Amino acid sequence: MLSEKEKLDKLTRLGIELNQIRDLDILMERVLSDARRFVNADAGSIYIRDGETLLFTYTQNDTLQKRLPPDEKLIYSTFTLPIDKASIAGYAATKGFLLNIPDVYAIDPSTPYRFSRQFDDSSGYETRSMIALPLKTARGDILGILQIINAQDENLKVISFSDADESLMQHFASIAAVALERAQMTRSILLRMIRMSEMRDPKETGAHVNRVGGYAIELYEEWARRHDIRQKDLDMERDSLRMAAMLHDVGKIAISDVILKKPGRFNDDEFENMKQHTFLGARLFLDAQSDFDEAAYEVALNHHERWDGKGYSGHIHIQSGSPVKGRTSADGKPLGKKGDEIPIFGRIVALADVYDALSSKRVYKEAWDEPEVLAVIEKEAGRQFDPELVDIFFSRLKVLRSIQERYQDE
Numbered sequence: 001m002l003s004e005k006e007k008l009d010k011l012t013r014l015g016i017e018l019n020q021i022r023d024l025d026i027l028m029e030r031v032l033s034d035a036r037r038f039v040n041a042d043a044g045s046i047y048i049r050d051g052e053t054l055l056f057t058y059t060q061n062d063t064l065q066k067r068l069p070p071d072e073k074l075i076y077s078t079f080t081l082p083i084d085k086a087s088i089a090g091y092a093a094t095k096g097f098l099l100n101i102p103d104v105y106a107i108d109p110s111t112p113y114r115f116s117r118q119f120d121d122s123s124g125y126e127t128r129s130m131i132a133l134p135l136k137t138a139r140g141d142i143l144g145i146l147q148i149i150n151a152q153d154e155n156l157k158v159i160s161f162s163d164a165d166e167s168l169m170q171h172f173a174s175i176a177a178v179a180l181e182r183a184q185m186t187r188s189i190l191l192r193m194i195r196m197s198e199m200r201d202p203k204e205t206g207a208h209v210n211r212v213g214g215y216a217i218e219l220y221e222e223w224a225r226r227h228d229i230r231q232k233d234l235d236m237e238r239d240s241l242r243m244a245a246m247l248h249d250v251g252k253i254a255i256s257d258v259i260l261k262k263p264g265r266f267n268d269d270e271f272e273n274m275k276q277h278t279f280l281g282a283r284l285f286l287d288a289q290s291d292f293d294e295a296a297y298e299v300a301l302n303h304h305e306r307w308d309g310k311g312y313s314g315h316i317h318i319q320s321g322s323p324v325k326g327r328t329s330a331d332g333k334p335l336g337k338k339g340d341e342i343p344i345f346g347r348i349v350a351l352a353d354v355y356d357a358l359s360s361k362r363v364y365k366e367a368w369d370e371p372e373v374l375a376v377i378e379k380e381a382g383r384q385f386d387p388e389l390v391d392i393f394f395s396r397l398k399v400l401r402s403i404q405e406r407y408q409d410e
Helices: 004-018 024-039 062-066 088-095 118-123 163-200 206-226 231-246 250-254 268-275 277-283 291-302 344-359 370-379 387-395 397-406
Strands: 041-050 053-061 080-082 099-101 130-136 142-152
Touching: 004 024, 004 163, 024 041, 024 053, 024 142, 024 163, 024 206, 024 231, 041 062, 041 088, 053 062, 053 088, 053 142, 080 088, 088 099, 088 130, 088 142, 130 163, 142 163, 163 206, 163 231, 163 250, 206 231, 206 344, 206 387, 206 397, 231 291, 231 344, 250 277, 250 291, 268 277, 277 291, 291 344, 344 370, 344 387, 344 397, 370 387, 387 397
Parallel strands: none
Antiparallel strands: 041 053, 041 142, 053 080, 099 130, 130 142
């Protein structure tokens, strides 16, 4: 539990720390964990506004997390609420002010909003005290709702949120909203770039790249844990990786429509042309100004390499696309990178991209059944994919399925 001085010191640094996080999903996770820590809350969730609805986007719950095996994540389903006065979150969004409810099971019947017991009944959790407060832009527009649940004393007994907690959360929300608005703008810019690709290649959808980004983070977190990556480095790298993974195929904007939109299999010349999207995409990030640029370069260039060395673009000069001297096959083509020669971000996105491609419906194919997809991934361990990552993939399969469900194709 933070002392009052620690809370004030933390608040003064909060804006700087949050604005260093660029990815929206990772920022929401950080915002929620920081908010709970400020007021020693057991659980919480974030709703993001989408038109006239609130999308249940992220949740944390220490009590439920402790019931899971070590290293297993809490799985949750997304849903939407109308912005109206019937729910607690909807009421806070409609009115635009904070609600501090000492006991959600004892809400005054005269109030228009009610607490839904559905989650408590299904999970065996008991929600009691709650703060629901709007996250507002500088213009006063509602970005979403931050819900903090079950304040605890030093003995972890559930108590009501205090007046001081209210004041602290108001300050916290104003700082967090600035960072969230900026991250939403960054996400919007990325999705616009992806929509440019989608105009050329119907496979490149917002849902697809969000899934690939989500899968990549899950795989990387476990890989980093196994390789003793420091938490500080992990936090920074996962932020860059998620955005980079979303842009893995950005180089396709330079490929001819005749090839991109061909419904059947490519001939040899067409396939050689298509391969160029890796280094053409990587060129966009050559003049690296940030960790994100470096990650995006690494992913774009390497996400079609294979663990067995039979992938592409291989050992090439990035500007010309020509083979590196001494790294060519008998036919003069560049040798593929092999094993650990492939950067880890490239190996991760290679697996995430194939998993999503096989699992999803495309204009030229139906989605494969999950057993077929899993059989291919298992078979390709040590051939197409890093075998350690395949092991991690199967250990994280429940979370990967939840990401797949969260980002559905329209």
